[in-house]
Amino acid sequence: MTSKGSEDEHPSVTLFRRYLRIRTVQPKPDYGAAVAFLEERAHQLGLSCQKVEVAPGYVVTVLTWPGTNPSLSSILLNSHTDVVPVFEEHWSHDPFEAFKDSEGYIYGRGTQDMKCVSMQYLEAVRRLKVEGHSFPRTIHMTFVPDEEIGGHHGMELFVERPEFRALRAGFALDEGLANPTDAFTVFYSERSVWWVRVTSTGRPGHGSRFIEDTAAEKLHKVVSSILAFREKERQRLQSNPHLKEGAVTSVNLTKLEGGVAYNVVPASMSAAFDFRVAPDVDLKAFEEQLHAWCQAAGEGVTLEFAQKWMKPRVTPIDDSNPWWSAFSRVFKDMNLTLEAEIFPATTDSRYLRAVGIPALGFSPMNCTPVLLHDHDERLHEAVFLRGIDIYTQLLPALASVPALPSDS
Ligand SMILES: CSCC[C@H](NC=O)C(=O)O
Ligand SMILES: [Zn+2]
Ligand SMILES: [Zn+2]
Known part of the structure; x- marks a missing residue:
């Protein structure tokens, strides 16, 4: 049993647990600590880091891995940094300690929603960079505040900014939900x-x-x-x-x-x-x-x-959408089952889709009960690590989608 990380723990898991300990909990998130953590990651990974203050105290952090063909639109990997409050008395472990039990379950607010995804993006990019890969399309990772209370001081403002337009996003990934079965769920619209x-x-x-x-x-x-x-x-x-x-x-x-x-x-x-x-x-x-x-x-x-909300949008999930073709092909190749659904609640994807960017909501958690916003939110370390493997396949596929009419 371990609660702090041990010698033989995978470094990606240790990093995830460090991020979970940052108290970005509504209604008073420590955004400063999260931004500092992300800046440190940018430095470690050799990525540029841009901070866009969309409202006083509300910073969107953008880490960028440039592609080899700057004329192509980019891939946006979005995640929010804030987490919802806890009822501590109902938790088996301190929700901000990132306790890991003897079986490998990591307990903590944000383990599913969605600090896992933020760290999986970063670790997949790190792995691909270390292996010496480069891809035609630029990959931007955006870390946004305020999602859990509507994104009005986060993504809603960010999509209107020149810094956002300058990213030239052609396609975005954002959060999804866990799936208790062996399958993964992907979301192409929301209510x-x-x-x-x-x-x-x-x-x-x-x-x-x-x-x-x-x-x-x-x-x-x-x-x-x-x-x-x-x-x-x-x-x-x-x-x-x-x-x-x-x-x-x-x-x-x-x-x-x-x-x-x-x-x-x-x-x-x-x-x-x-x-x-x-x-x-x-x-x-x-x-x-x-x-x-x-x-x-x-x-x-x-x-x-x-x-x-008056702008519902649907991202096509057929071969008319080359992003979908690239995304779904990876699951076929990895022999993983994908179930496409409409997100039942609300995410920042709505702002992206509303400005015309096709977006899929995906959090790589299969065999995992849906525990977002719940007591004892947790994720098994093996599922977390498998998610990095999946992004390590997804990112090359997406960042290598050939030039599209919309790119010019
Ligand atoms: C009106 S914005 C509310 C956003 C919130 N998003 C995640 O839980 C939700 O209730 O769906
Ligand atoms: Zn979320
Ligand atoms: Zn949430």
């Missing part, structure tokens, strides 16, 4: 996040009376309509084995607010919903449906958006 607050107003009065037109009754109607829709989508998913989670629209009631006392009927109450809208849904019609449910509940029921 649109809509956070909706419904506010209902009505007549107040004494809690002992049958007051007409109360805020609570009307809010109840809206909640019922939305939860009935939820059930319909749930059934649709459950009854069709070909449908995966990302292909239907989900919604959860996540907050109920209002009221001041047991015996005072409040004049206002609200409910908050987290919608994830499937990419084939007509968003205009869906918004009209939401308004219709509010209207049907009565007077004085309104809705507002805290998040409203």
